[in-house]
Amino acid sequence: MEKGMRCPKCNAENPEDASYCNLCYAPFPARDSMQAEERARLMGEKHKGAMLKCPNCGELSPPHSQFCLKCGFLFEDPESLLIPEDEVIRLMRKKGEVVIEELKEIHAAPIRMGPDTQGAEIMRGLEDILSQGNRACIHARGRNDITHAMKILALFSDERRRQGREVYVRVRLLGEEAIVHLDDVELEIVVEQREAG
Secondary structure, three states, rough: OOOEOOOOOOOOEOOOOOEEEOOOOEEEEOHHHHHHHHHHHHHHHHHHOEEEEEOOOOOOOOOOOOOOOOOOOOOHHHHHHOOOOOHHHHHHHHHHHHHHHHOOOEEOOOOOOOOOOOOHHHHHHHHHHHHHOOOOEEEEEEEHHHHHHHHHHHHHHHHHHHHOOOEEEEEEEEEEOOOOOHHHHHEEEEEEEEEOO
């Protein structure tokens, strides 16, 4: 690799003109941020209704995005990833239908994580919902609540495994706005239980 610059966060070597670290996606201090913002604005205007489809996870991101809002994949050539508005609408409808079908199978209000949420209370709620053959849903917002929810799910999963059951978890990002800080992240965690084997 030609001489470049090191990431201030993870110390990875990057090309001299990189805007984001190719290892940890940390943004670099923008030398030409005005030009990048202008390019993104013009692309958004030129491709009204179009979105970028991530080649890594298939998630849609606004045309001015420099990386996937779901998996962090860096868009090196965003124009090649643009899909037209009619395809965006078709994919959004399909995604909405899948979410609606999943929600039909959830027969209880979401369990909401908060700063005062007790782990034992969450585990009892999961036990009640899953023992009836239903899926459970947890909503968590921000780094602390999401971490707390995942720790509880890990403990719950271990307990279920000892009882001969497997716990499966699907996570969906709630909200369509750009995420600036980890505390802006809101997740819906769908939990189901199956017999092991």
